[in-house]
Amino acid sequence: MASESRIESDGLFNAAEVTTSGRPVLRRNEVECFLLSSVDLDSEDDPPRFASLRSGNLILTTHRLIWIPSSQPNASLPSSLPLSSITHIFSHKKSIKSMFHSPRIRFQVDSVVVVTVVFRGKGDFDGFLAKLWECWRGRAWEEDEKSESEASSGSGGGTVAQGLYGNDGTVRMVGLAGILRKEQEQWESTDKSLQDAFQDLNALMSKAKEMVSLAEKMRQKLLSAPSSQNGGGDDEEMGSKEEMQQWMLSVGIISPVTKESAGALYHQELSRQLADFVRIPLEQAGGMISLTDMYYHFNRARGTELISPDDLWQACNLWEKFDVPVMLRKFDSGVKVIQNKSHSDEEVMSRIRTLVTKTETLRTGVTASDAALTLKIAPAMAKEHLLSAETKGLLCRDMSPDGLRFYFNLFPEIDPTDLHLVKDFGTYGEWVKATSLLSV
């Protein structure tokens, strides 16, 4: 609504719409800001320009002052006054006289009429006054006029919700059509925000592309010949080159210049950190742990700033340049593991030997899982150890429908020139005993 038509009862105020429970019906975009009770509105002029409104609740909204009689019967009807018609608010002078009076506000309407608002109740008078100034200055009605003059069918952006709900949670009755319209408006507003956001995202992406190409150029520059053609200012050139390297490292770019040497600083530090970290998982895994398992443990512990498999690989490879108690090891099968330098293959071999020379296992052999259980290591590690033992001649294998099994290697003890000979001493004899226990 553009300007309010003055269908007034007494020349100044408009009739205010109220609900059945006595709440004011707010307009679209109108927000309730303050409420005071026991308020009189008097005309200062003589003769009075309007009939006094006595004993009511005064409600300040973003758009209006609404006065509602607080008790029935009351001579006066609910009335409202648009803030837009207030031309002046008189400053509140505190005087000795005013200390004995009820607090009051005086303002001028239409440059002519002066209204006195007398507050007879107990309320936050100062707060009300401050809010009155704020709302009057806020001139919310002007925005409404602007948006309504644009001939759009009710797309009011994000302020729609405000208009439907009062500040203190009162709900404005708008009916089903209003609800549907509200939904529609919300969709459109979300859509618009998304479009704006995507605009930003596109802008961000293109910036990112620029950044990447910039970083690449810098990397190329670092890769190119270090000697400057200008001759002078070599130190500066080197200094800034180092700075550039540091900066690139700090954003996670591997420096190509130092790849051949001890390795980029980032990897050095990572390598040391990793060497400290591996101690405990290594212990728990029985002295040997696969690289993939360590990758999992390390990243899990880090939580954020995860490292890539390549970082882990490089960090491990750097260990040989430092004095750390751990090392990287590659088995024939290609499996890579981390183990303590003090790890002794002989010790593992002797444990395996003990395992496979038991009466039961002489006969049945062991699988990688069996060995893993007994040696208390991961099955993949156990398999590596068994394969290693096989290569050393301690074990030999058999492939059965159940899978791969390893046996104590008896071949050395069998004499080709005397096939039936079974020596009294030796594991061959024990094996014969172990198997004959089962023979029918």
Add this chain to the structure above:
Amino acid sequence: MQKLADFKLPQFFNYPPCNASRILQPVRDTREKQIHLWKELILDYCKSQKVFLIGIEEDFHLFSNSAIDRSLSHEARETFLSAILGEGHAEWLDKGHRKCPVLWHRIQDWAYIIILFVRENGLEDSVMTVEEIQLEGIDRTILMRALKLVENKGKLALFKGTSADDEGVKFSV
């Protein structure tokens, strides 16, 4: 071909890694030992059972082990038989590598046996057909090779008879 049940199998015959139904031992030293044992076993068996020839796909007693329900893979058989051939400087009798002569005596041993046989039976200077030479059921091919070896030493002469496959021998031991 006789199959005597009283050939005693050695203990290691039931040792699963040795039996290698699917694979030979991958580690070289172990594999060489495995092959060696099998070679000796086969030779032993063939000597005791007078087996001169093994067909690789035939039902050779040693190739299947009912005790542990396994039989040797083709690859294993071929490997072991090749070792047999190598030992005796023999060759597969057919292009398809299916027939393997088992020289549990070497050719020169057979040559020596022939000479002994001739002497013990007073057949010096006599003539007989190859067919008539009965030496433990010796396989014809092996016999011919042995005879040729003796011929090289000048102690007999081979000649062809009236029909194509009727060969004769004149000893001059």
